Amino acid sequence: MGECVVRLDDVPAGDRFEVWWESVAKAVVSVEAFSAHAEDFWAEMRSVDLGPVHLTRVSCVGFEAHRSASRIRRSDPEAYQLSVTVGGRSGLEQGHGQAVLAPTDLVLYDTSRPFKAWSAADGDGLSEGLIVQFPHDVLRLSETIVKPLLGRRMSGRHGVGAILGGLLQQSLSNAGHLLAADRGRLSTIVVDLLTALLAHELEKDPDTLLPDSGQVLVLRVQDFVERHLDDLSLSPADIAAAHHVSLRHLQRLFLQEGLTISGWVRDRRLERCRRALADPLTDSVPINVIAARWGFISDAHFNRLFRRTFGLPPASYRRHMRDGRVR
Template sequence: MLWFAALTDYKVVRKLGEKMIETVFRSEDLPAGERFDAWRAMAHWATAPLEFRSDHEEDFPATLRLLELGAVDMFTASFPSLQILRTPKLIKQSDAEQYKMGFLLRGNARLSQMGRDVTVATRELVLYSTWRPFDIWIDSGRHDMATTVAIRVPRALLPLPSAATDQLIARRISGRTGIGALLVGLVTNMIANTSPYQPSDAPRLGTVLLDLLTALLAHEVDADRFLPSDTRQRTLALRIRSFIQQRLGEAQLTPSSIAAAHHISTSQLHRIFQQQDLTVSAWIRSERLERCRHDLTDPALHATPIHVIAARWGFSYPADFSRAFRAAYGISPRDYRHTALHNTIDETHR
């Protein structure tokens, strides 16, 4: 924690209360002339010793958030255009041998490592390592600030041979389809809102991220045989849940169709959900009800009939929907909508 001790003068906020452990840095809390040095110190502590260069060093607007998830860390940062260097000298100073998988929410980037150069746009994943020199140039493009997200994983935790993983260093990996999309989606949702999570959730979330990252890399180099069985099962469960959530409005969404889409038997599908003390049908129904509940609170949908909202999320019969909604929330859909929209109007006029 030496870096954190050195950062106390830079008004770093470390949230250790009831919610997830989260470290937050905002350069706007500091005088303009101190911002770049504070950013450099914070980034060193949160990631690894690095060298930074920027045309905005005299006044460097930046934010950084670090989430500690057991053995895995995740951080997101926003800043103007910036060059980031990891030199042989810095590696000698400190190297915990970590992989980083990063992507951009705004801007574009170029990464050089192991004699390779790759450019990435938003939601394109790229892997790099801390025990080799690298050069990253991040450009905010048409935005005032670029926004990056990265997962940091100790090298020893990845169960893949180094020769296989090295094939993916400084290679573009899609974050829009397949497992890559699952990983980007999960990370994006987590950084958007950490309030639902408790500190006790952190190791579990770290395991989920590690599973997805490992499965993604194994898939990219056709090395699935190296995946531990637990990782395979957890990743399959995540893929199935994502598949279901994308198709909640389809009437033909059934256990048999879900199992067929994932090349497993319906009995295997049921076993996966039994581990969570749920049936497949019960989980689908709860997800559909939650989508309906959300839409009923949306002022933009106040004129949409309740039965239309229900049908949109897979409830073909209004009476069945009303019974299921009342059983889940203790109130009729009509009364729930009236109360929610009335409260929204009251808050707007306060």
């Protein structure tokens, strides 16, 4: 997918406010907006598709926006959005979370829940920000883990937040030089970095963010599994022992999140197979070799699992990725 740019320079001043928020509804999400500058409104938006991740940079004068329950019922992409403040000041309220954001700060919110957002211009009269949007299931974290972090300010000055913010800006700046396969890889990296950032926030202050420390343990176990997926001998018992808990206790925690340990490990290995099949650099590697690399020995079993998970058999998925017909 290519880039999309929306500018208001050629739109009559009296129509700009309405045209802008119609464009926002199409590219980001539908909201009800207000601005002291509605009569002389100016804004600019540039969007890039990275596959399941949609990245948008916005420059505009100050505004306030509300997403109500009635708007959610009319239109809901069922997605998370990550906002990164680049210039000026901004804020977001969702549930019990209230974030006031300075440049580099990040906040995660959910389009399926009401929220209020605002932006105030910097000295040059404009505010700037990045918005990352992706479907709920792309994050692969349960709602109970993510919900306490919605609407909470996360710093982008140091650590994982700084790495993620820098990657987003570089991805947008270099979008014109990216191949389809590059975009897919970047999409995966963005989601992985966001998951690492959420894990960092949970471990930093688990008592105030998550009353149930078991949810923190689940997230730590998931991170451990991601780092040891290439160990095909890794068993649920090994995972439990590595975290000094009983297997029964760990299984119970995963069940509370609607998961099983073995099923989650299998799904993550399937995802590694999908990434390999989407990568042109692996075109010379037979599908059964890729499957066996991640523990799927039976071709028939692998084909069934892959099709059930991703909607196409492995060979069709690889072929359609080269044709650009699969997002």
